[in-house]
Amino acid sequence: MNRICLVEDEEKVAAFISRGLQEHDYIVVHVNEGISALDVIAAQSFDLLILDLMLPDISGLDLCRQVRKDNPTIPILMLTALDRVDDKVNGLQAGADDYLVKPFHFSELLARISALLRRFKPVVPxxxxxxxxxxxxxxxxxxxxxxxxxxxxxxxxxxxxxxxxxxxxxxxxxxxxxxxxxxxxxxxxxxxxxxxxxxxxxxxxxxxxxxxxxxxxxxxxxxxxxxxx
Structure with missing residues (x-):
């Protein structure tokens, strides 16, 4: 069962995403602040991270850079309401593997998650x-x-x-x-x-x-x- 860390400060959005993912057999750990997320990610094992770009305490880009520095192989999906090309480029350059703009269809979120998990699945005999x-x-x-x-x-x-x-x-x-x-x-x-x-x-x-x-x-x-x- 895949474990996902969701870093999202909007409670309604977080509840919507968490409920939907749990219905598809994902284990979801929700954190609403970036600093707290660093501690949670360091202490627990996750198969994928979903990071909101706009967080109340630190920039989502800075959070992504720090996570990528400590976890070079974990897949990261960035969520944001910013849809300019420059914003997407900044997110990808910060270490995100994919970028999804709000609002989004939940089916697309599921597809992006599934694709990232397949892409980063370790090759095992x-x-x-x-x-x-x-x-x-x-x-x-x-x-x-x-x-x-x-x-x-x-x-x-x-x-x-x-x-x-x-x-x-x-x-x-x-x-x-x-x-x-x-x-x-x-x-x-x-x-x-x-x-x-x-x-x-x-x-x-x-x-x-x-x-x-x-x-x-x-x-x-x-x-x-x-x-x-």
Missing amino acids: QDEGLLMFSDLKLNTFTKTAWRAGVEITLTTKEYHLLELFMRNANKTLSRDYIAEKVWDIQFDTGTNFIDVYVNYLRKKIEKGGQMKLIHTVIGMGYILKDKGV
């Missing part, structure tokens, strides 16, 4: 995209899973949940940790949605009486392990 545990396999490139050679159909959340388990095999994962990593939220102890989704996933990977792989650790969470561990 195919076998590095394959996770394996017991007779369970998960291809993180094609987002497909198999159990004993039989393909398993997963929803988006089920896929991310299975990937989290497989990347942390034989480790107990708390509900708090699962909620943060898969849903990017803090777990509410008054709800059981984590248990519901784990149950959905269990039914799919243990269909037909296959050996149980996801186990409940009472009072702590869940663990992916086979009976020999």
Whole structure:
């Protein structure tokens, strides 16, 4: 799941962009000031940055230059109401990889983001995209899973949940940790949605009486392990 840092001081615009991106399975961290954004970007890992040119504390161009200095490879999409050619040139020269003028259609924003992520996707050997545990396999490139050679159909959340388990095999994962990593939220102890989704996933990977792989650790969470561990 791709993580995006959105630096935008207009709350309505930020809410519109954040809501739309989250509906398309992006994790969005919103910051409304440039100085704060530098701290957030330094402390967290992001796949793409969306920077507004007009910020209340520092120039978006200066922010872009500093980010590019510290993160030479991260894709940066600049948003602005300024549509002169010189403004676009200045943005690109400051280190932005693309430039989108407000107002814009959300579909165009999605297309620009998708294009940048494809363009900057690291080249990884195919076998590095394959996770394996017991007779369970998960291809993180094609987002497909198999159990004993039989393909398993997963929803988006089920896929991310299975990937989290497989990347942390034989480790107990708390509900708090699962909620943060898969849903990017803090777990509410008054709800059981984590248990519901784990149950959905269990039914799919243990269909037909296959050996149980996801186990409940009472009072702590869940663990992916086979009976020999």
